[in-house]
Amino acid sequence: MGLGIATLFVVSIIISLAIQMLPGDFAKAILGQSATPETVAAFQHEVGLDRSPVVRYFEWVGGMLRGDFGESYASAGSLAGHRRMVAEMIEPRLLNTLFLAGAAALIAVPLALFLGVMAALYRNSFFDRAVNVVSLTSISSPEFFLAYILIMFLAVKFPIFVSLASITPGMSFLDRLYAIALPTLTLVLVIVAQMMRMTRAAIINLLASPYIEMSRLKGAKPLQIIVRHALPNAWAPIVNVIALNLAYLVVGVVIVEVVFTYPGIGQLMVDAVSKRDLPVVQGCALVFAMTYILLNLLADIVTIISNPRLLHPR
């Protein structure tokens, strides 16, 4: 647990180092070419670029702990006085992203386990090979390729779903689910393959061990051997790969959100990067990194819990 917090601390330093390395003409890039030296200086003072990096880092972290992610640069320079706080921009979008990623995970994890067990049970059969080829193809394809193929077939040729996953606050739960059907399906395709392959490999790896041989000799059915004897020992690698893939979901979600113009945090970050709106980029990156680290930590904890030998170290 302490390690996770330490990592998070280091990560926050790295992300905030970002601001230090800013090229000098940054204020100009935001304010436009016609900016006078006075406006540039005023802008730099306003967003705090004229103070020392260490001070800025601690201000940033301090604000972060109070839930204040700072203020978007894109609005800081505007004269209208309309300011947008980063936290305000992130929060509703983070909920949207969690909704999408959560839906994908809820479908993908059981499906991957089921397919993996089935492939291990009927290994080297036609079913196994077909699942293998399909999963290899979906691992190798870029996410946007899968997404557009799905749009092509499920939204344009056969208009079952909608291609734009736009979500408005007043929508009912079912409408929301319907709107995110295609992005969810894309994410499921992307992450199921690897989890399924790992489940299969972990189970097959165990099938050669003597205790499996024993249960086979005593007459247990193949399905029973896998579910009752092999699976409990295969949990550690499987859970690890599940956590890794959920962490991967965090990244995959960026591209999928852009394809379907889904108002999530990934799209916010891509927009901010192209506008070079650093506080927003920092905030988003920190949220992503935090999720990623937490999931990895969770994987370690589950691995320890699932293995009695690690739970009670000698």
Next chain:
Amino acid sequence: MTDNAQTPPENILVAPVEAPIRRRGKATRLWRNLRKAPASAWFGLIVIAIYVITAVFAPLLAPHSETELVGGAFEPWGGQFILGTDQLGRDMLSRMIYGARNSVGIAFMTTMLSFVMGSALGLAAAISGRWIDQVLSRSVDVLMSIPQLIFALVLLSILGSSITNLILIIAVLDSTRVFRLSRSVAQGVVVMDYVEAARLRGEKLPWIMRREILPNIMAPLVAEFGLRFCFVFLTISALSFLGLGIQPPTADWGSMVRDNAALITYGDVTPLLPAGAIALLTVAMNFVVDWFLHKTSGLRE
């Protein structure tokens, strides 16, 4: 002990004389291996060869230049433009062909760079151990604790997206994975007697790296090169697709998908072509790596 220490120098003296004979043996062995290769590996090799040829001879194969405006926007397939034109009226086929050169070339350069950095540092860490290993490994741990695409996005937003920046950023981020692999396989080799002998002979770090360790860890590194290439290729096309990677007017498959995506809603498959080209190369590479891994592990048994 004296015997052991003397044997390696003898081998090195003999090696150059034997080299021509051994090389021919290698070529025949390679051919024999290829003939026994499964259909999927053949498919992969042929696809990769086609991509390489397209990339090298792009200017000869393409009917138009990659930036030239030759017609109206979004012209349909057939006629003068085999695959139609893109959103500005550039020839789609020519851009696909040049895209092979740009996308694959840039991904290849990035992977090379990341391998040179990653394996050199990985081997150095494995050989020297002590604090060098600690410092390098811990910094890699930190770099790896941030998801790669997110990290790349942050760095791109700071440094701005040019092709040089893109190559450097992805290469550095990706070399962490190469570092981990080369360090862990090299650690198994470092403890061997012949490495000890080379050390006692007083060989320097680069010599031990190149002559003693590298030949022994080549197989996993080559396989990893294939996989990392796929990964780098996908990352760069993802960034280009987001509009933050390779910038227009350079033809690149990722950004071509983005620019022509509007056509999808009219049921036109054109935008899928560059995306399909990316997927096909990655699948082909995976097939070849699978076969290679199977072969090298099979030989060991």
